[in-house]
Amino acid sequence: MRVQWTSDADVWRLVFLLDAEDETAGACADGQAVELRTNSCHVRIGDAGASPHPDLLAVAAWTVVAPWTRRRVTFDRPISAGLAEALRTGWGVDAGPVGADARSGTRLAISYSGGADSMAVAAMFPDAPFVHFQRVSHPRVPNRWTHYRSDVLARLARRTGRELHIAQSDLEFLLSRPRPGFPEHHAVTVGALLLADDLDLGGVALGYELGSRWLGGDRYVLRYTPDNPMWAQEGKWGRLFTAAGLPMVLPVGGVSEAVTMRVALESDLREHVRWCLRGSGDGPCGLCGKCLYKELIQAAVERRPMRTTLTAESTPARSWQKPPPYGGQEMLEYGCARVPNIAQTPFAKAAEHLQATEESTRWLDHCYRPAVDEVPEPWREQVAAFVSENIGLMTEDEALRVETWGER
Numbered sequence: 001m002r003v004q005w006t007s008d009a010d011v012w013r014l015v016f017l018l019d020a021e022d023e024t025a026g027a028c029a030d031g032q033a034v035e036l037r038t039n040s041c042h043v044r045i046g047d048a049g050a051s052p053h054p055d056l057l058a059v060a061a062w063t064v065v066a067p068w069t070r071r072r073v074t075f076d077r078p079i080s081a082g083l084a085e086a087l088r089t090g091w092g093v094d095a096g097p098v099g100a101d102a103r104s105g106t107r108l109a110i111s112y113s114g115g116a117d118s119m120a121v122a123a124m125f126p127d128a129p130f131v132h133f134q135r136v137s138h139p140r141v142p143n144r145w146t147h148y149r150s151d152v153l154a155r156l157a158r159r160t161g162r163e164l165h166i167a168q169s170d171l172e173f174l175l176s177r178p179r180p181g182f183p184e185h186h187a188v189t190v191g192a193l194l195l196a197d198d199l200d201l202g203g204v205a206l207g208y209e210l211g212s213r214w215l216g217g218d219r220y221v222l223r224y225t226p227d228n229p230m231w232a233q234e235g236k237w238g239r240l241f242t243a244a245g246l247p248m249v250l251p252v253g254g255v256s257e258a259v260t261m262r263v264a265l266e267s268d269l270r271e272h273v274r275w276c277l278r279g280s281g282d283g284p285c286g287l288c289g290k291c292l293y294k295e296l297i298q299a300a301v302e303r304r305p306m307r308t309t310l311t312a313e314s315t316p317a318r319s320w321q322k323p324p325p326y327g328g329q330e331m332l333e334y335g336c337a338r339v340p341n342i343a344q345t346p347f348a349k350a351a352e353h354l355q356a357t358e359e360s361t362r363w364l365d366h367c368y369r370p371a372v373d374e375v376p377e378p379w380r381e382q383v384a385a386f387v388s389e390n391i392g393l394m395t396e397d398e399a400l401r402v403e404t405w406g407e408r
Helices: 054-068 081-091 116-124 150-158 185-195 210-214 236-243 257-266 289-302 315-321 329-338 348-354 369-374 377-390 396-403
Strands: 002-008 011-017 025-027 033-036 040-044 072-080 094-100 107-111 130-135 164-169 175-177 201-205
Touching: 002 054, 011 054, 025 054, 033 054, 040 185, 054 072, 054 081, 054 094, 054 185, 054 236, 072 081, 081 094, 081 236, 107 116, 107 185, 116 257, 116 377, 130 150, 130 185, 150 164, 164 185, 185 201, 185 236, 201 377, 210 329, 210 369, 257 289, 257 329, 289 315, 289 329, 315 348, 329 348, 369 377
Parallel strands: 002 072, 072 094, 107 130, 107 201, 130 164
Antiparallel strands: 002 011, 011 040, 025 033, 033 175, 040 164
């Protein structure tokens, strides 16, 4: 793979050319098949981001081209030896040319989506700037997903009143299958990477929570994954970002979506929480699978019946009419154990299969201690203090529920 970045005013443009051994069919880090459609994209980041360190440009490019690169990646400017080593040990590719010094920074930025998880991170770090990724159209690829309202999410981000930087990019249209989306999940950080030097960033915080970090996530095998290659500090992506002087920080990596929901709804940014990707400026659509899933969690947190017009026969509820395992199963258990009259909801079948109780799901109200220990040192104390004051740590028995996840 040969990679080239060029800049024009406030836009960075990426063009890449495949080597003979590279392929247009590949898979991202979580195993999802992705097929390459075109070989260029752009990132508009505003007045900042004029001269990123070569390592930052290299990692930004790698979040785009990794699924299709097989043996080597050649960047258009020298990278540091540490970054080349991280690519070699993580992906088995030769990377170069090598010749740059390593970089560092001091500030933490939040990769801000507007959902409850990133909102909970914002509550932990009220002074951290937001970097928001906004999907925009590609000049050569038709947009067949016009129902995805990235404009609404960006507008809500602006209303938070926080220091905000919006990275507008068409990189999601590089894919022709399964649909527009990130080649790698880490491409959401492309704005933070390109802005890191101008903003003196030494870390980027993401809203990945207990299920994503430790319990296998949505498309993984349902099991405890301390060595999660995507989000563990010692995983290949963690080592890569650290080598670029911008380690990934997971402040809510030890808590469940029930906790991030509660923290978000108790924060001063409550009115700006939006996990729905389809809703207008008036509110979430209430008709998609994500709305249904999050409504279960919010209803459980607020101890009330669900508010939804969807039924068990509706398409968004289809996956929950089958026996487990389910994606996000720990939260299905939590919600089914707490929502009144669950038998009258689209989750009735799941509740019958799971047989969860409040006692069996109480561990999901607390924080898994190793996740706090994993936060890089400059921000660990602040996360620990927030957890101590607002959440509390799991007991040994509760932590064992995390560590035996998938064994029952």
